[in-house]
Amino acid sequence: MNELVDKIALCIERGKVNLASPYPKDMKGQEGADEFAKQALAAGVGPDAILGACNDGMQRIGAKFGRGEAFVPELLMAAKAMNAVMAHLKPFFQAGTVKPKGKFVLGTVAGDLHDIGKNLVSMVVAGNGWEVLDLGVDVKPAKFVDTVRANPGCVVGLSALLTTTMGNMAATVKELKAQFPNTVVIVGGAPLSAEAAAQMGADGYAHDPQAAAAFLGKFAAAA
């Protein structure tokens, strides 16, 4: 059983989604995260252990990313493999057998249609055991507010690529903080910095998906 868990973690680290996926080339024709997750559940491996394998795989690729030994494409492929596993765990989350670390409401701010950074954050954070509510792109402040109201205790992540939408991001943070002063807001995107994030009133700044996951990890540990 441990062997299956190890295989799941390895497939996630290497970005091997399933048998049909030709990536990575040296694993072409081999079973992937999807098949091993299915086999693990059939063999009686607990969903928590499988979720742990997701965390292990993502942490390994994340550590490589942090050391400059892996890059966004490798991170993305790993996240796709992890998503294949998470699809098998969804019923356990819905039944409450497995509990997420928390809820993370995520979106690209109004006026901005860029989603690559947001999607990466979404996948990496989900792989770290969070339930992600992805609101998409061009999200108006009111939609963030409504979602936070419906999900008390969630953490909010705001993404943007365009300098021209920094005003919208600041306005969204302001609106969220006005209505929910205790809600934690983290921001990220090319035109941002820790100083700019603080000036907007955000609680955190993440320069990459791993930093977002690390921030949430600290938040969960402190909660």
Place this chain on the structure above:
Amino acid sequence: MLRRQLLDLASQGHRVPIGADLILHQHADAEATLRDGARLGAVVVETAARFRTPLAFPIMDLRLEKAELLRFFGVPAGEVEKFHFAAAPTAEQRHEYARRAREVEPSERVAANLGALRHVAQQPGLLPVGMCIGPFSLTTKLMADPITPVCMAGAGIGAEDDAGVALLEACLELSLACVLAQVERALDAGARAVFVAEPAANQVYFSPLQLAGGSDIFERCVMAPNRRIAELLASRDADLLFHCCGEITDSMLEAFGSLRPSLLSLGCSRRLWEDAVRVPKDTVLYGNLPSKLFYSDETMPLSRVTEQSADLAARMAACGHPFILGTECDTLHVPEYAATIRAKVDCLLARA
């Protein structure tokens, strides 16, 4: 050719931002101006005068070519920005587009840009410059997830084995046809150089691991199409000004240099004085103050713009490579931060 003039400007310590958008928005009717060639041309002329430069850099709006291409495929204007191809257009559709791309009536915005170029071309002392997105960056806008197929293709997986790779190749073919058509239009309108902006040609899309392992994916997706553009420009005795503000590797930089651009504009992640050895001696390096941060007085106070301008100018003078001090990208008007952005552009222009 502008190369000689650019080298002369560099030797004179020339400074200029890419900043027509800032001047455009000093006018109350900015949106209407974008649709009026003569008025837009007047803005470009005003921009050059304001920044005391003969380089008539236009507005950098990298959304126009996608709209132009998708119009051919019948995508409604209101849906263009969020549109992605779900499946690869057929070979017949691609050939038809390549054949007819120049015949299609330009959109109002593109027509205005061409009108602006014609207007600028009539002004003595100004060097009319066209602007368009690069083929790979346009490709990324046509696909919901461009990174995965690039990664797959970079791992040696072919279009026959993966639908995503097939879509990537089809979109790249369409994008090249679109950009070639736009460059030709710009040249016909009087451009003497074209700024080709490839911000997506970076290590977010291309894994340095794959490239170091010998993958030719960067060559196939970025360099080969841009070589076609460089050849077109050379055949018309016009100059390539190449822009990429993304995070790139040294090998990507060397590849850009192989296009022999007259000017190479890079993002603020690069140390231009170290990059100089990787770039042809007659390619002017341009940039690369972090203009995307100009809106923030916390991250980029005025004093830091002064310091970085002086430091960069001094380092580039010391390394001896031709250099024009400027911005890492188009400096955009942001209403909430307009005054501080303008102050920092003024600061960039002011020599010590």
